[in-house]
Amino acid sequence: MEYALEERIGNPDLFTGRNEEMTYFLKWINDIKERKSQSTALLARRKTGKTAILERLFNITFFKNDGVIPFYYEIKENEMWVGDFCQDFFLTFLYQYIAFKSRKTNYLDRDKRNSLKEAKQAAINEGLDHLTGVIENVEYSLRYKRVDMLWNTVREAPKTIAKSQGEFIVQMIDEFQFLNAMIFRDKDMKIPAKDLAGGYLSSAESKIAPLLISGSWVGWLMSELNSMLPNRFKYEYLENMPQDEALEMLYKYSRFFEVPVTEETAYLIIKISEGSPFYTSSILRSRYKHKDLTSVKGLTDTLDFETLDNRGNIKSTWMEYVNTAFSKVNDRNAKRIVLHLFKYKDRELTRKEILDQLKLEMTDEELEKKLEALVKGDIINQGQTHFDFRCVRDNIFDKVFRGVYQKEIEHFDVKDIGREYAKSFEKLKRQYRRLQGKYHSQKGYFAEYLILDQLTYRAGKNNALFTAVTRYLPGDFNFCEYSRVWRYDSSPEYSRNFSVDIFARAVRAEDYSIIGEVKSREVKKFSKEEAVTFERKFAEVRKHENIERAVGFIYSRCGFTADAEEYCKEKGIACSDDERWINFC
Template identity: 35%
Template structure:
């Protein structure tokens, strides 16, 4: 087992930014620095494929894994990190890019020169940084094959270099290759045609015990198709959200970095809202809409989060990358209807159910092709059977989709903010509990009456204990008071619904309470809080009777 050094040397720059923003991943480290590492030392590792959608933290984990090995600096275990570019690249250039990165990093590790990792020299300049005859022989081989336009041999030589060097020198070279799915999509031959069999290189190389691979990719089903094609060569590792303890630690770290106030309740709310998704937590704090820098108010959390889920937001943009790819290739309208249907059903559905309930006019084969296309785009998933389908229980994904398309599909505009509040655990806010919660936060800090009430005097009230839902017997009548501020005089507060305006029906009870209080020796201040607003008649009556009101 390899222990993570207390102080890391960051030879490879990490996309996470400041190192303290890397949080958790204990489960992953326990395997890749524990059982898998032990197997590597014993000469029996198996290549691994880490799969997860975009911005789940795969890349930053692999970069941190590289830096852990770099810092530990076991001379017999050398990490090698390479990202396959998402651009069209000739096979010749790809081979040179790969070998350039490999030799730069091997020399960097041997000489403890991290700048060769962050700023590798060009392929042509490799002889200037090393006189190692083995490295130079690979360099000369690629140049020779390039002169005779034998691009296949260029890649063959480059791809075999890690395992051959490891075997020759009795080393372990950990090949960490990010965005592996692009290997079959962007490398072209001399005629400009994509070589969709490039991954076949690893049918043999993935089994080389001294240079195993750890590959990752953000197009889940795309990568799995490649890995499954390399039968038995890779074990798949699904990178999930942070577990609760790590997610809450991430909230604390991000709050500190982005100078945003959080407390215990805010941390709990953000956990429930994001379910520990690294993208969602990161976007919430880094958002340009996080102007108030105060997430102790749940409304501020939902306000920022909602904007991130709309056009222009980072969460919206990430999900739209997936949707845009598929909607241009299939019947867009029906594809959207299928996704919404699966969200609404919240269970596995058969192809027959989908066709029947949505009254699709396409043939079973056409619907099947559409469903498979949605699976390949990582928008839905295969269920327990070949003709059964389901969709992620990711509420944020659902909100992004429904916010963008539901009105178009079934003419219904979803109340995303209300649902987000419910997801955070504020489930009964529509009947006043959330308005009560928000108001209580304000009252606990001390306040001027005219800050909370439209018709309140400019009188300061120091922080006092606040009672909730207190039954009070007055003149043989019992009234339950939502909030009582134990000041002198006391302030009795009635909290009404968020959505409906305070009107005639609610007014009747308040006037009854006011009348009963008027007969007492020391009447409290009566205040009505209605975030939904007041009807004209209600506001005039409250004003007339000297009852404070606000929203």
């Protein structure tokens, strides 16, 4: 696939999972052509993976080139004069539009966004003369500083152009809440614009250029949307990743950044991160000098660094957020309230309980205001009713917050937090051991990743052993050097979505590539139906990847049914259930 827009995640291969969300939003984008899609707000705390999703949606939509034009704009958390903002917004849109229509991705480079004059020339060069009228309108309002007119024109531009051309545009606006908070009417940044978002009242209803906005300040954004743009947006909440996706992501980062993990530490990392792509990537990419993620001690120390040290990515990210949020409700009581709620992880507290237990000297009304502000800033959560409150359920955020404030307020020893991690890991280790027990073996809970490692690092060098423990390989087969060893996911732009656990592409054309499936089930043997399904996927991957020599391979921990075995033998699909595939050291 072509990655027209450079994604912030870095190497495009690092993007993992989000299958449910990608399928949903790709259909939503496709449905725009039938005018079925309603403007939607994608809500989640910062660092949940919203930008990663939006940028990938942009690239897929751009690449598909199938009747919907993608527009992506991120509103920055920097103060900006409305004139500069409008120009940046408009030029981003223009160049993305020109890039899409001309199929020239170099229009997306950042240095292209300087002047309207150049943009107009580019439009003319590409035969898109219909853009010149609106560019001239924008030039006019900018020259005479008619900022309201300017915002109207640039905001409506995608819709206006789509309408005049009979086209469809998806407008993805990332971190929408900053539209009202960060843009100023004057160049001295004294008069906040405040109401720019409200301008979308009518265009958010557009079916030819609907909006897909995101927001990290969930509470705040929702209250703004409810008051300024009532009923214009459907809300979708982005959760952390499911375990299988988080695990795949972890192993991918481990391989890509060359940070080894063991099966045990991998288990601990995904459990402690609770599926947060940000925590997982921050642990794997931590700048801690003595980082060693192959031992529990090393992992505990790394997490300590990330949570408690100012250089830790997790701590610095959260503190930046907490500081901005607290600047809106700043005082000692607010911090005490948050700390107090963290003590009751499993239950909600009522306003009265908070007032009494903390002996707060304020009225119930004052407390209500403060709590509301904390909810808006996503520092605490609303409970079942407007009278109940609880802490955010996030084990790592809790420790960052306490690491900074608990000492100040309750004279607490920060080292305790390290001890808490060690205790959680002890508990998780016991869980992990119980799981292993089920497999009657040391390893194998994440069998597919162990096998991917074997193929990458060991199978070629130990060809005799691995061929001996694998049945039905072709006579001239040898394990070899592979240029790529990973899972294979058919791209979501194809309507039929499937994946295989192993796709190892041989470096040399005369060697065999491997396309495989791994099952680490406890009891159920691999069945003939599964073998037939696999055979189909095998053929599809082979065709799609244009591979002449490839062998299908199934690893099933608890073996194969007689039918399946017969079928694989006949079709030449290699089979193994030998422990050495996952226990080799």
